[in-house]
Amino acid sequence: MERSKNITRRIALLLCIGALGNSGLAKEWPVSSAQQFDSTLNLASPGDEIVWEDGIYSDVDLTLDQDRLVFRAETPGGVIFKGESKLNLTGDGNTVNGFRYVNSNVGPKGVILNVEGSYNTFTEIDLRNCRGNRYLNIRSRSQHNTFEYCNFSGFNFLPNDPSEQFYYAGSAMINIITEDGFPSYATFRRCSLKDVFLHESSDVTNHEAIKVGSGAQGPGGNENDTPRQWPSHCLVEYCYFENCEGDPEIITSKSEGNIYRYNTFYSCADAGLTLRNGWECVVYGNFFIGGGRGVRVKNGSRSVIFNNYFDGVMQPIKLEFDRGGSPERREKTGPFVTSRLPTTRSSMRSRLGRWACRRENPVRRIS
DSSP: OOOHHEEEEEHHHHHHHHHHHHHHHHEEEEEOHHHHHHHHHTTOOTTTTTOOOEEEEEEEEEOSSSOOEEEEEEEEEOOEESSSSSEEEEESEEEEEEEEEEEBBBOOOEEEEEEEEESSEEEEEEEEBBBBEEEEEEEEOOOEEESSSSSOOOOOOOOOGGGGHHHHOOSSSSOOOTTTTOOOEEEEEEOOOOOOOOOOTOOOOOOEEEEOOOEOOOOOOOOSSSSOOOOOOOESSEEEEEOSSSSSSEEEEEEEEEEEEEEEEEEEETOEEEEEESSSSSEEOOOEEESSSSEEEESSEEEEEEEEESOOOOEEEEEOOOOOOOOOHHHHOOOOOOEEEOEEEEOEOOOOOOOEEEEEOOOOOOO
16 A cells, blocks of 8 residues: 555656656747747747748848757748848857748848857758858858758859949858867758859959868968968868859868868869868868869868869869969978879879878878
């Protein structure tokens, strides 16, 4: 009898604990306007979901400044933002899922997705046929942001007015800003980047699909080395690039410690993957097919390139060195020395083992 009472008490205690736990479960907040979204941010708690109702919306300007929320479309792809729609994310640890930005126009200085927070995840985001300075800007001191199963396509660089061309110069579709002491650690995984064109009627240039860092960033090197760039430690993997022709550099790597692996570059005209500045980057397991160029190494040292596949491309692997600048700089930097560099043809399999772009220092394995 006493044992039965103890069991009953334990069951009652568990039910009470469960009831208390349910009161702390994540809550779902439906919204359908910027005003509702702003009001909900003041009420939502970490772990809650803000769910935007399916539909087509224009001129939706949002700022997500809270932490650890899920902000998603009611159904993936069911919410379409047009007009001057954009999102500024300054919070940390958030998840953004399922939104489409189609034919948006945020002006020559505008950015559709601006990320200033850290540890955020974007999934199933679709940006296509939009106009602006950039599709995506990851600001300095923003770290560990991840983009998975996202589409970036049809970035229109043609200004409405010739006076706007200044703002489009150097406007990469995706721009990652680095800062000393704050590596980005941004990850792009299984994303699609397509149709980045340089219009013949426009004089603007430098429309890369992805720019990681800037050639103007970073400290100068010592007397024996090329000037080093700040580390970014970005990862681009399993992504698909097609018709990225806005610049000879599909990806321009201007920072240290980045990894580019398992990507496919298809039909990209006169463009390729370029290690323009920065040391100790790794390029492996990529496919370059159907036109375009392969891998170009311009500045920096101790990068590793191996096990890539080239078919129907110009210059599968190209080494060059920019000896511009002052005579003192040219004297200090000197030429590259290559190790295990193969003879290349327009069609080849890069079963090379490993080769490195270096000077006098030994090659180091980078993981």
